[in-house]
Structures are given as C-alpha cells and as structure tokens.
Amino acid sequence: MPLRMARVASPSFSVYPTLPTDSKATPSLSPVTFLLPLRYGKKRNQSSLLRWQFIQCRVAKVKDDPSSSSPSLIKEAHKYFDHVFITVRSGDGGHGAVLTMPTTQRNPTKTLSRHEKEAMKKKRSPSYKRDSDGSLILPMGGHGGDVAIYADEGKDSLLELHKKNRYSAKRGGNVDAMGVLTSMLHDGNAAPAMRIPVPIGTVVRRKQGGKLLADLVNPGDEVLVARGGQGGISLLEMPEHRRKTLMSLTTNVMRDENDKVLVLGQPGQEVTLELILRVVADVGLVGLPNAGKSTLLAAITFAKPDIAEYPFTTLMPNLGRLDGDPRLGALKYSSAATLADLPGLIEGAHLGKGLGRNFLRHLRRTRLLVHVVDAAAENPVKDYRTVKEELRMYNPEYLERPHVVILNKIDLTEARDRLPSLIEEIANIGCNEMAPKSVESLEGALETSNGHENQPSPLSTIKKEKEIGEYPRPLAVVGVSCLKHIGINPMLKEIRAALRKCNDYSPSMV
Numbered sequence: 001m002p003l004r005m006a007r008v009a010s011p012s013f014s015v016y017p018t019l020p021t022d023s024k025a026t027p028s029l030s031p032v033t034f035l036l037p038l039r040y041g042k043k044r045n046q047s048s049l050l051r052w053q054f055i056q057c058r059v060a061k062v063k064d065d066p067s068s069s070s071p072s073l074i075k076e077a078h079k080y081f082d083h084v085f086i087t088v089r090s091g092d093g094g095h096g097a098v099l100t101m102p103t104t105q106r107n108p109t110k111t112l113s114r115h116e117k118e119a120m121k122k123k124r125s126p127s128y129k130r131d132s133d134g135s136l137i138l139p140m141g142g143h144g145g146d147v148a149i150y151a152d153e154g155k156d157s158l159l160e161l162h163k164k165n166r167y168s169a170k171r172g173g174n175v176d177a178m179g180v181l182t183s184m185l186h187d188g189n190a191a192p193a194m195r196i197p198v199p200i201g202t203v204v205r206r207k208q209g210g211k212l213l214a215d216l217v218n219p220g221d222e223v224l225v226a227r228g229g230q231g232g233i234s235l236l237e238m239p240e241h242r243r244k245t246l247m248s249l250t251t252n253v254m255r256d257e258n259d260k261v262l263v264l265g266q267p268g269q270e271v272t273l274e275l276i277l278r279v280v281a282d283v284g285l286v287g288l289p290n291a292g293k294s295t296l297l298a299a300i301t302f303a304k305p306d307i308a309e310y311p312f313t314t315l316m317p318n319l320g321r322l323d324g325d326p327r328l329g330a331l332k333y334s335s336a337a338t339l340a341d342l343p344g345l346i347e348g349a350h351l352g353k354g355l356g357r358n359f360l361r362h363l364r365r366t367r368l369l370v371h372v373v374d375a376a377a378e379n380p381v382k383d384y385r386t387v388k389e390e391l392r393m394y395n396p397e398y399l400e401r402p403h404v405v406i407l408n409k410i411d412l413t414e415a416r417d418r419l420p421s422l423i424e425e426i427a428n429i430g431c432n433e434m435a436p437k438s439v440e441s442l443e444g445a446l447e448t449s450n451g452h453e454n455q456p457s458p459l460s461t462i463k464k465e466k467e468i469g470e471y472p473r474p475l476a477v478v479g480v481s482c483l484k485h486i487g488i489n490p491m492l493k494e495i496r497a498a499l500r501k502c503n504d505y506s507p508s509m510v
C-alpha cells in the first residue's frame with residue numbers, strides 16, 4: 001500500500017526517513033506508530049542529537065484508481081455484459097468572427113507609370129473568395145463532432161462501456177481571425193466524428209421515451225446518435241457611411257443585433273442512451289445447468305467454452321459457428337448456422353432464481369431452439385418441461401419456435417437404458433401445428449414498440465394461458481453423448497434438417 005508521511009506537529013523536529021508519498025492519498029484511517037530517528041537542533045551531522053522516538057502518524061490509503069474497473073463489474077460481469085446506459089455529447093460548433101474590411105491607403109498615384117499603377121491596384125484588391133453571384137464568402141466556424149455508434153465484429157460485450165459511460169466529441173475550430181477580412185482566412189476545422197464500437201446485435205434506444213434508434217445487426221451498421229453543432233458564421237462590420245458599398249459586395253453583410261448570435265457556434269446535443277445486446281445467432285442452446293450445452297457446442301464447433309461439473313459454468317452466451325454440410329450441395333449454406341450456448345435455466349428463474357432469465361433476450365433472434373437435456377438425471381422429462389415453462393414465462397413466443405431435443409449423456413448406463421421410452425415421451429409433448437408467422441411478427445412488433453423487453457407484452461399475457469402441451473412438439477428427439485462423441489452425426493443431421501425447415505417456415509425471423 002503506498003503511504004505518505006503525516007506532518008509531525010512540532011517544528012523543532014525533522015524527520016529523516018520519509019515514506020513514499022502519493023498525491024492521490026487522502027488523510028484517513030486510524031493512527032499508526034512508527035519508530036523514527038529524529039534530530040533535535042540544526043546540526044545534522046552531530047550524532048549526539050539523534051534520538052529514536054516513537055511517533056504516532058496517520059497513514060493515508062491511496063484512493064482507488066477510478067480508471068480501474070469496479071470489483072462488482074469484474075465479479076458479476078454476467079449482470080452487466082449486455083445492458084448499459086451511456087451519455088454522449090456531440091461537439092459544439094466553432095465560432096465565426098466579426099470582421100472589418102481592410103482600410104485602403106489613398107496614395108497619390110499620379111506620378112506612377114501605367115505599369116506601376118496596375119501592379120498597385122492588384123496589390124490593393126486581394127482575391128477574396130466569392131460566390132457564383134460575386135458576393136464575398138466569409139469563413140465559418142468548424143462543425144462540432146458528431147457521435148455515432150457502430151457494430152464492430154471485434155466486440156463481444158458491452159462491459160467496456162460500463163467503465164466509461166460518458167463520451168464527448170470535440171468542438172469545431174473557431175475562425176482564426178484577427179478582426180480584418182483577408183484572403184487568407186479559412187473556415188474553422190470541422191471536428192472528427194466520435195464513433196463508439198459495440199457488439200453486433202446491439203439495440204440502441206433513447207433513455208428518455210425509449211425510442212428505438214437502431215438495431216445494429218450487421219457488421220459495420222452505424223447510427224448517428226448526436227449531431228455536432230453547426231459552426232458560427234462570420235459577419236462584416238462596417239461604419240454606417242460604407243454600408244451601402246459593402247452591401248453591394250456581399251450578401252453576408254448583416255449587422256442586425258439578432259444576427260450576431262449566429263457568429264457563435266451552435267451547441268452540441270447531449271443524449272442518454274440505453275444499449276441492449278441481443279446476440280445474433282440462428283440456434284439457441286437451452287437447458288438446465290450441467291445438461292451439457294457447452295460440451296455440445298464444443299463438440300460440433302470450434303468454440304472453446306468453459307466446461308465444468310458445477311452448475312452455472314456458463315455466465316454469458318458463448319457463440320460457435322456450424323459450417324454448412326458439403327454433402328447437401330446447393331443446400332449447403334442453408335445448413336450453416338451460428339449457435340449460442342446460454343447460461344443454464346432453473347425452475348423459478350423468472351423469479352430471479354439462479355442467474356435469473358434476463359439472458360433469455362439472447363434467444364430473440366434465433367430461429368431454432370435446441371433443448372439439451374441430461375438423460376441421466378433423475379427426471380429428464382420434468383427437466384425438459386421446467387425449461388419450457390421458464391421460456392414460456394419469459395416469452396410464450398419462444399415455445400412456438402421450431403425446436404429439437406438432445407438427450408445427452410447416453411454413455412451413462414442410466415441414460416442408455418431408458419433412452420427409447422424418453423424419446424417417445426418427449427416427442428409426444430405438444431401438438432403438430434406450427435404457429436402462424438404473422439403471430440410472431442406481431443409479437444416482435446409489439447415488443448419493439450413498447451420498448452421494455454422484459455415486461456410481458458399484451459400478446460404474451462394472452463398467450464400465457466396456453467398449456468405446454470398446446471405448443472408445437474419437437475421436430476426431433478435424439479440421444480447423444482457430447483462428451484464421448486456418440487451419436488454426433490445423426491444429431492447434426494437432425495439440427496441441419498430442422499434449420500432448413502425453419503428457412504422454409506420463417507425465412508425472415510432473424
């Protein structure tokens with residue numbers, strides 16, 4: 001801990017061993033006793049004057065460095081990674097200037113030759129910038145910097161924006177004038193736009209009113225959130241008797257008191273924004289903790305999620321890319337997909353149990369759900385129903401989506417023995433019909449308009465009454481062991497077939 005020495009009260013003491021000082025230190029904490037060599041009198045070299053003495057000092061603790069992330073942010077990153085409020089301010093416009101015309105000297109030119117007279121005339125009338133109608137173009141203050149937010153492939157969470165949540169663009173440059181109009185005058189420099197990178201899939205809303213500004217789903221998508229202030233104009237000041245001549249020179253000649261305000265650059269805008277990340281993925285992996293979702297993702301993609309035998313290893317969605325099946329020829333690309341492995345859900349997640357269910361917003365853009373069920377668990381059917389129930393509590397529309405059930409851990413005897421009966425039982429939960437696409441679109445539209453995605457929409461409230469068995473049954477139920485790589489290929493075949501069906505069924509879901 002960096003310390004600094006507190007002052008010793010008596011002026012007759014001089015304290016030799018000084019402790020490290022730090023300008024950020026604040027006086028605080030309880031007194032501490034130090035054994036310090038003290039000198040009495042002025043003669044430093046006389047050892048007889050040296051005395052060791054116990055002195056009580058106050059030590060100060062260095063304030064936490066504000067640039068370092070707060071401990072709660074590091075410890076509970078899963079609560080913050082997909083939601084943040086930031087305030088942005090665009091730059092003010094630079095100021096224009098009030099200029100006067102240069103005074104012309106009245107030299108007697110009678111004695112000069114014609115050549116000299118022409119040269120003199122050229123020198124006296126500098127080439128001001130002029131408009132097409134011949135009027136003078138006066139310099140303007142630079143435009144203030146805009147603030148824009150763009151989708152960057154290199155970003156995967158909004159955590160960084162919690163560390164710094166205020167962004168200000170630079171102001172535009174002033175017209176650098178000494179008060180006299182010259183041909184050398186330039187516009188003030190426009191300030192560069194400030195571009196804030198966010199992960200792909202970020203939704204940008206105004207905090208006030210919740211107005212949706214943009215949904216940045218493609219790499220490079222950009223939205224202007226605060227426009228920089230307009231630069232001020234310049235005015236020509238002139239004495240009354242010369243105004244008429246000058247009026248014929250430029251349309252910019254204005255000497256109204258009200259117009260003078262335009263010389264000052266316009267202020268920038270300040271706006272507070274809510275950024276919500278909704279992962280962009282085709283397939284969402286859902287299930288209870290420890291069901292093997294991360295193991296499945298690692299088995300079929302190059303993703304390297306954390307895998308462990310304790311629940312809630314996954315705190316934030318992990319993404320993996322499933323390549324298209326080359327055996328499908330032209331259909332290859334319809335079977336390529338991005339998979340999102342979500343944190344485990346438990347019963348009561350909608351009441352905040354476990355990690356809660358806020359992360360379920362990341363299923364919003366998926367078109368296929370893959371339920372991963374631990375087939376060796378005590379009651380796999382109940383586990384499957386529990387997850388469905390939690391999905392329904394969050395957004396009943398999720399239960400309308402096509403889904404595949406993966407019964408995992410069939411390398412274990414207890415799972416292998418009951419696999420056929422489990423497959424039959426789960427395959428029969430639900431009905432055959434698919435939800436009409438129009439209902440999904442309506443749901444999406446309602447949620448986009450009300451702006452509060454965790455609040456059930458009116459449509460959700462109506463749908464809540466439906467029983468689990470009244471939603472579509474799974475497209476396929478497959479037994480696998482993701483850990484031992486048993487049954488991976490048949491499982492991939494079913495996932496790809498389901499993806500193709502989703503394409504036919506609802507191509508505009510993502």
Ligand SMILES: Nc1nc2c(ncn2[C@@H]2O[C@H](COP(=O)(O)OP(=O)(O)OP(=O)(O)O)[C@@H](O)[C@H]2O)c(=O)[nH]1
Binds near residue numbers: 287293294
């Ligand atoms: N025997 C066996 N164990 C498996 C299989 N798949 C996963 N496991 C184990 O189950 C445990 C949990 O696996 P994860 O992949 O972390 O489970 P998860 O569903 O992602 O868990 P959360 O992160 O808590 O949501 C790990 O110890 C895995 O090794 C399997 O096929 N067979």
